[in-house]
Structures are given as structure tokens and as C-alpha cells.
Amino acid sequence: MDEEIKSIKKNDTWELAQLPKGHKAIGVKWVYKVKKNAKGEVERFKARLVAKGFQQLPGIDYFDTFSPVVKPITIRLVFSLATAFSLKHLGKVSYFLGLQVHYSPAGILLNQSKYILDLLKKTNMETCNPCATPHCLNQKLHIQDSSLFENPTLYRSTIGALQYLTLTRPDISYIVNKLSQFLQAPTTSHWGACKRVLRYLKGSITHGILFQPSPRLNLESFADADWASSVDDRKSTSGYCVFLGPNLIAWSSKKQSVVARSSTEAEYRSLASATAELVWIKSFFAELGISILPRSVIWCDNISAISLASNPVFHARTKHIEVDVHFIREKVASKEVEVRFLPSEEQLADVLTKPIVAARFQNLCFKLSLQSSPSLV
Structure with a gap:
């Protein structure tokens, strides 16, 4: 908590000000989180001091709402630049937003091996047989190509996980985009195609994007x-x-x-x-x-x-x-x-x-x- 307070002061996150008359101060609370590395081991303990936003009133305490997000390309650009430039050394990053970072003389490799293993476990595909491509060459997927899949929630959650995997896996982008078009009413054929993607990932768990110095x-x-x-x-x-x-x-x-x-x-x-x-x-x-x-x-x-x-x-x-x-x-x-x-x-x-x-x-x-x-x- 002391480190968080020092960081807040150093970065001028908040400014002390007089409370206007007729207004009530919004409370704060400490939020604690355990940060883990790619192996699931405890890396550090994180404490954050946050405002109790649920006590704020729209139009009085705030006027605009937004959700700060980052484009995936921004992350890849930073890693790409980090290999042709000398940067201030703050320690090597090894695990970032679910991405694993590996270093070698060839450059920096980003992959999501742990994420894939967790997904295979979740879908009971840990022991599946790998295949060479993520899609069947002659299969034409369409809306009513077979009977409805009995567990559409599983299909949707799996496709959502696969979409996140495309952060480092352009090789599955096409088929994931295709399967995403059937979220409303997935069929057994769609689920079969989804399982083929998982089989492909099983055989290419360590694959990722390589960034080379240039x-x-x-x-x-x-x-x-x-x-x-x-x-x-x-x-x-x-x-x-x-x-x-x-x-x-x-x-x-x-x-x-x-x-x-x-x-x-x-x-x-x-x-x-x-x-x-x-x-x-x-x-x-x-x-x-x-x-x-x-x-x-x-x-x-x-x-x-x-x-x-x-x-x-x-x-x-x-x-x-x-x-x-x-x-x-x-x-x-x-x-x-x-x-x-x-x-x-x-x-x-x-x-x-x-x-x-x-x-x-x-x-x-x-x-x-x-x-x-x-x-x-």
C-alpha cells in the first residue's frame, strides 16, 4: 500500500482541493489482487486505491463515460520497436495481458501457450489428436447446415476465447471470423469446425509471432x-x-x-x-x-x-x-x-x-x- 501511495503522489494522479459547499466527498477503498506469472505462480501482490464510483451521480459528479482500451496492434508495435531501438532497462517483461514473452538471439517471440492449455482443459480437448490446419478444405459452413448444437453457451465462450488468441495467431484469424458469424444459433457442424481449431492449436501450442531486430x-x-x-x-x-x-x-x-x-x-x-x-x-x-x-x-x-x-x-x-x-x-x-x-x-x-x-x-x-x-x- 505504501508503494501505491508513493506512485499516486509521484504521478500526480490526484490533486488536493477544497470540497465545494453542498457536496459530499466520495469515499475510497483499497482493492487487492494477486498477480501471477505464466506458470500460475505468485509473482507479486498488488494494492490499488480506488474511488467508490457507485456513489457518483451522472450529470453532477461526471458527464462522460468511457472504457479505456488498447488496440492489439499497439502492443505488437511496441514489441516490434523494442527489438530496432535501445530502451531504458526496467527489467524484462515475461507475461503481459495473457501474452508470454520469450527472448532469443533471433528476437522476441510472443505466444499464448498457457492460454491455449487452459482453453483445451476447459473444453475437454486436452487429449485430442492434433491436425495440420485449423479448417477443413472442402467444408462450406453456413447458417442451417445441420441440427442446432445443444450447448450454445459453450460454443460462444469458446469462440470468444479463440478471438483473444488471434492477438498472436494470425493463422486462425480466418476460421475464427467465419465461426463468429454463427454465434446466434450454432449447429453441430459449427461446433465440429470449432473443435478442429482446438485440435490444430493442440499441435501448435508453442507457436507465436516473432519480432526480429531490423x-x-x-x-x-x-x-x-x-x-x-x-x-x-x-x-x-x-x-x-x-x-x-x-x-x-x-x-x-x-x-x-x-x-x-x-x-x-x-x-x-x-x-x-x-x-x-x-x-x-x-x-x-x-x-x-x-x-x-x-x-x-x-x-x-x-x-x-x-x-x-x-x-x-x-x-x-x-x-x-x-x-x-x-x-x-x-x-x-x-x-x-x-x-x-x-x-x-x-x-x-x-x-x-x-x-x-x-x-x-x-x-x-x-x-x-x-x-x-x-x-x-
Whole structure:
């Protein structure tokens, strides 16, 4: 408690002030918590002095409410920067927000091994047989593909846990996004697909994202889309991944909000999402006062979408996506972004948009810096 009081004074958390007339002071209380490490061992005891917020009245004691959250990419950016820079040494972090941090000559590896083990235990999948990929190649999941699953609560809680695992596991992002679309009424087929993800995780418990030291602070992104892939509504799936030098710092697999009328439109919407992420990352660096290369490259395997990004002529078939068109063209014209072509077989974002065969899946995972530390095996 003494340490907490010293910290409050040092950081000027609170200021002493005169209590206005007609007002009653809000009380405080001590909250205690036991902090544990990745092995479940007691690391330290934490005490916090907090205000009794339940005694406050809206419009009198406070006017705005908010929940402070952090974007996952921010955490990965900090770890990525911590490997190309010399920082003040405050001790090595080993366990942070459920993420385990491992150090080696190759760099810093983030994984969630303990979290996976706890999830396997919770779902009674500790002794399951591992599999090579998190999804079945020929299975088309849709809303009413089988009878309803008898325990929808288990399905929803498991999918929620898998969503948190995507903090360090881009390899399961696509299938977790797909399974998240059936939370309202999961079927036995959906639960079977969910168990396959758990089987895949059983065989790749030590896998995580590797951050390597690099003198290069350039941003590049891979953007892709699987046109009309949803059996239920024919909406497309967008996927992109962003690299800072050799390090993967951001990725996304998401169902598009509207039906795309062509593969070009689907790919273009994916380009827009990747561009927006690059713009945000650049603003983040600007706030930190870190200089990076001014122009970022987005790799796309759709020639029509690339042409649309630089061609100032509108066609009838593109008027309904004018917002995305103008947004990307503005960034291309200002030389913040450059869209380049690459062959489909070199498209890293494929792993975020569709099921693929095991050999290619494992190859793409390696290129996405998804590795297992030898010391963890």
C-alpha cells in the first residue's frame, strides 16, 4: 500500500482541493489482487486505491463515460520497436495481458501457450489428436447446415476465447471470423469446425509471432479478398496483413458489410481497409516522434483493382464504391501509398481469406513470422 501511495503522489494522479459547499466527498477503498506469472505462480501482490464510483451521480459528479482500451496492434508495435531501438532497462517483461514473452538471439517471440492449455482443459480437448490446419478444405459452413448444437453457451465462450488468441495467431484469424458469424444459433457442424481449431492449436501450442531486430522502418501490406464466399448472403471476405520491416504487426480477416458486384470491387474494398490501417499506423508513429519511410507499398493480385487505384476515370460499374475509390486515390496521389501487383501464389493475405491446402498454409504461416521457439518445444 505504501508503494501505491508513493506512485499516486509521484504521478500526480490526484490533486488536493477544497470540497465545494453542498457536496459530499466520495469515499475510497483499497482493492487487492494477486498477480501471477505464466506458470500460475505468485509473482507479486498488488494494492490499488480506488474511488467508490457507485456513489457518483451522472450529470453532477461526471458527464462522460468511457472504457479505456488498447488496440492489439499497439502492443505488437511496441514489441516490434523494442527489438530496432535501445530502451531504458526496467527489467524484462515475461507475461503481459495473457501474452508470454520469450527472448532469443533471433528476437522476441510472443505466444499464448498457457492460454491455449487452459482453453483445451476447459473444453475437454486436452487429449485430442492434433491436425495440420485449423479448417477443413472442402467444408462450406453456413447458417442451417445441420441440427442446432445443444450447448450454445459453450460454443460462444469458446469462440470468444479463440478471438483473444488471434492477438498472436494470425493463422486462425480466418476460421475464427467465419465461426463468429454463427454465434446466434450454432449447429453441430459449427461446433465440429470449432473443435478442429482446438485440435490444430493442440499441435501448435508453442507457436507465436516473432519480432526480429531490423534497421528498416518501412511499412508494406498485402491485401486480398475472396469474392462472394459466404454461402448465406454472398458477401466477400477481406484480408490484409501489415509488416514493419520484417515484422508482422497487424492483420485482419473480416466479412465485408455489403455484397460486392465483382471481384474487382471486393478486392478494392480490401485495399481500402489496408490503406486505412496504414494511415493509422503512420499517425501512431508521428505521435511517438519516429520517422518512417513516407511511402508504403500495398501488394495486390488483382490488376483491375490496381488500375482503379490510379485511373482518374469513373465507370458505371464503380460509382457505387466512390468513397473507397476517392480515399485510396487520394493516398496514392499524395504518394503516401503505392499499390503494386504480385502473383496470386505470392499473396500472403490468402491465409486470411480462405481455406488453403496444408503445404501452402504452413508456408504462408512461416512467411507471416509465425514460429515456435526451440526452447519452448
